[in-house]
Amino acid sequence: MDHDQPNLESREALLGLLDDPSPxxxxxxxxxxxxxxxxxxDFLEALAKSGDRLLxxxxxxxxxxxxxxxxxxxxxxxxxxxxxxxxxxxxxxxRTVFPNIDAGACCEQLDALAARCRELFAEPLSIxxxxxxxxxxxxxxxxxxxxxxxxTDPLNSYLDQVLARRKGTPLSLSIVYLLVAQRLGLDxxxxxxxxxxxxxxxxEDAPLFIDPFEQGAFRSPEExxxxxxxxxxxPKVSDLAPTPVREVLCRTCRNLAHHYNxxxxxxxxxxxxxxxxxxxxxxxxxxxx
Numbered sequence: 001m002d003h004d005q006p007n008l009e010s011r012e013a014l015l016g017l018l019d020d021p022s023p024x025x026x027x028x029x030x031x032x033x034x035x036x037x038x039x040x041x042d043f044l045e046a047l048a049k050s051g052d053r054l055l056x057x058x059x060x061x062x063x064x065x066x067x068x069x070x071x072x073x074x075x076x077x078x079x080x081x082x083x084x085x086x087x088x089x090x091x092x093x094x095r096t097v098f099p100n101i102d103a104g105a106c107c108e109q110l111d112a113l114a115a116r117c118r119e120l121f122a123e124p125l126s127i128x129x130x131x132x133x134x135x136x137x138x139x140x141x142x143x144x145x146x147x148x149x150x151x152t153d154p155l156n157s158y159l160d161q162v163l164a165r166r167k168g169t170p171l172s173l174s175i176v177y178l179l180v181a182q183r184l185g186l187d188x189x190x191x192x193x194x195x196x197x198x199x200x201x202x203x204e205d206a207p208l209f210i211d212p213f214e215q216g217a218f219r220s221p222e223e224x225x226x227x228x229x230x231x232x233x234x235p236k237v238s239d240l241a242p243t244p245v246r247e248v249l250c251r252t253c254r255n256l257a258h259h260y261n262x263x264x265x266x267x268x269x270x271x272x273x274x275x276x277x278x279x280x281x282x283x284x285x286x287x288x289x
Contacts, residue, residue: 015055017029018058018062019055029062030065030066041063041066044059044060045059045063047059048074048088049074049077049088053107057107061104072271074092075093075095075096076275078092086190087110089245090175090249093158094158094159094161096271097158098158098160101160106160113137116137120137127187127203131181134180134181135210135215138212140215143166144162144166144212145166146167146168146212152258152259152262152263154265154268156168156259157169159176169197169213170197170198171192171252174191174213175252177212177216178190187202189202190248192243193224196211196213196227196231198211198219198224199212207221207240209224221240224240253272253273253275254276256269256272257276
């Protein structure tokens, strides 16, 4: 192989082996990537940012094992890439503070939750009925819940920590809900309300909203408006619109900056405030005509 740039044939071979669990294959790939240094790092970093979970997760594993990666720089690169895939972004965000997380294990947990839902599906089911099954699996069988007692604990906002502790904020629980729903082929959207977060389904005659912080309670648009009014917010129809993945991740960073500030951790508060600036500046640059 050319030591500066893998040729196409070799690249395709590497892609085919990347997620092979065989110890012999893994040992061989580690040796190959080590021998090719910067070219291998560039190759793996491109895959890690690709948005293809089957490639990005093992690529990040090799980057971590080979010490080729800087988690903060990697997340900044993700922000600037404009390739905003929710699962990849949430895992990269977690790695900025927990660089040794097992991203593959997180994905396997989400896979297992989806597999359990499929076991309980008795087709034909409407999307509303499938969401009821998803509620049963997440909130009753596995005990996911809102961390009311320690709402501002920063650990509530990291995907790996939410999966391990089974508690989080409205936003982080909505992310878990959406990632399991994606695996089930359910067309759901994030909905960033003022001061709260839900999941939306826009496929029925009237939109359906799901509140993962309240055990997956179903809400009509009128009930969401009533909720906002009860919390001293003047609701607008635009509040019910789907939220872009970019803003979901930016809002997670904004929450973490605030929660670390409350905890007296100025360094991490500044880190996440910096990520918010990166999201906003990147969006502003690319939104200009």
